[in-house]
Each structure stands twice: as structure tokens, then as C-alpha cells.
Amino acid sequence: MASSSLNFPLFALSLILLSTSLTTTNATFSEEVSEAIALKRMEKTTHLHFYFHDILSGKNPTAVKIAGAKDTPVMAFGSTFMIDDPLTEGRELTSKLIGKAQGMYAFAAQNSLPEFLMVINYEFVEGKYNGSSFSLLGRNPVLNDVREMPVVGGSGLFRLARGYALAHTVWFDVKTKDTTVDYNVYLVHY
Ligand SMILES: *[C@@H]1O[C@H](CO)[C@@H](O)[C@H](O)[C@H]1NC(C)=O
Numbered sequence: 142m143a144s145s146s147l148n149f150p151l152f153a154l155s156l157i158l159l160s161t162s163l164t165t166t167n168a169t170f171s172e173e174v175s176e177a178i179a180l181k182r183m184e185k186t187t188h189l190h191f192y193f194h195d196i197l198s199g200k201n202p203t204a205v206k207i208a209g210a211k212d213t214p215v216m217a218f219g220s221t222f223m224i225d226d227p228l229t230e231g232r233e234l235t236s237k238l239i240g241k242a243q244g245m246y247a248f249a250a251q252n253s254l255p256e257f258l259m260v261i262n263y264e265f266v267e268g269k270y271n272g273s274s275f276s277l278l279g280r281n282p283v284l285n286d287v288r289e290m291p292v293v294g295g296s297g298l299f300r301l302a303r304g305y306a307l308a309h310t311v312w313f314d315v316k317t318k319d320t321t322v323d324y325n326v327y328l329v330h331y
Pocket residue numbers: 266267268271272
């Protein structure tokens with residue numbers, strides 16, 4: 142009993158000495174963690190596929206105009222829309238809701254063809270990605286068949302995400318401007 146109570150402090154002291162000799166002396170308010178992250182985490186690529194529904198018509202639009210230049214049509218250079226658009230698994234709005242696209246798009250081109258500036262967070266509410274999101278910031282020339290837009294970050298399981306989204310319009314109502322867009326997103330994250 143006496144020997145074990147003597148040995149313990151010696152053992153603890155040797156651990157402290159050992160750890161001190163391994164610790165760098167200048168880590169006060171900053172610390173390089175790249176090696177620790179590389180050891181614990183592997184980079185992976187995730188492909189997401191979903192449909193985006195932009196609804197301007199009816200009593201409960203998911204996209205509303207919040208700004209625009211004076212004396213111009215609803216859709217003109219400067220027109221800015223705030224959206225909270227449903228994302229679904231299937232093409233129909235009635236199919237399973239898997240997330241929301243929240244943010245803004247704005248008419249950013251002076252010429253006659255509509256080109257949006259997209260500043261939008263895509264947040265998921267289903268499965269393992271429930272609560273995770275990615276952020277998109279890009280140029281969207283909406284009349285093109287496929288538009289590529291950069292993903293600039295993410296949260297949750299998509300922390301540190303980077304990647305790109307490929308958007309393809311599958312339905313557009315000329316009268317109401319309601320739109321359904323097919324999204325294929327490739328994310329590199331940890
Ligand atoms: C997603 O997460 C929220 C908040 O934690 C929770 O209320 C909800 O039930 C979850 N949804 C699914 C489908 O797991």
C-alpha cells in the first residue's frame with residue numbers, strides 16, 4: 142500500500158515530463174490542427190439529387206419580390222426575390238420534402254437574357270443530412286439548359302464543403318413563372 146501511493150506521483154510526473162517534451166512551446170492562442178484532422182478524417186465526395194420548386198403564384202408563394210428598380214417590370218435588371226423553396230426527392234411538389242432552399246436571387250444582367258445572382262443556403266431535413274446545409278453563390282443564366290454554380294461552404298455533415306451544383310429546369314409556367322429545377326450537387330467534405 143505504501144509503495145503504490147509513492148509510485149503514483151512518480152508515474153504522473155513522468156507523464157507530465159513526457160507530454161511537456163512533446164508539446165511545442167509557442168501554442169498559446171493559436172494552434173495548428175491540420176495533422177490531427179488528417180489523421181481522424183477522410184475527405185469524401187457526396188452526390189445529391191433533388192428538385193427545387195420556385196413558386197411565385199397563389200396564396201402561399203415561396204418566392205417574393207423584395208426589391209427592384211423604380212418603374213420597371215416585375216422581372217427586370219435589379220429585381221430581387223427572397224425564397225424559401227421546398228426541395229423534394231421526386232419531381233412533383235407532392236413528393237417527399239427533403240429540404241429547403243433559403244436565400245435570394247437577383248436579376249444581375251443588363252441585357253435581355255435573365256441571369257440571376259444566386260445567394261442561397263440549401264438545408265436538409267431528412268435522413269443523415271437532417272440539419273446539415275450547403276451554401277451556393279453563383280451565376281445562373283436561367284435560359285441555359287444546364288447551369289453550373291459553385292458551392293462555397295457548408296455546415297453539419299457538410300462542414301468545409303466545396304463543390305458545384307448542376308441545375309436544369311424541368312418545368313416552367315410562362316404565365317405564373319413557377320419553376321421546377323432538377324439539381325445534381327457534388328460536394329467534397331469531411
Ligand atoms: C430533423 O431534426 C429535427 C431537429 O433535430 C427533428 O425535430 C426532426 O424530427 C428531424 N427529422 C427527421 C426526419 O429525422
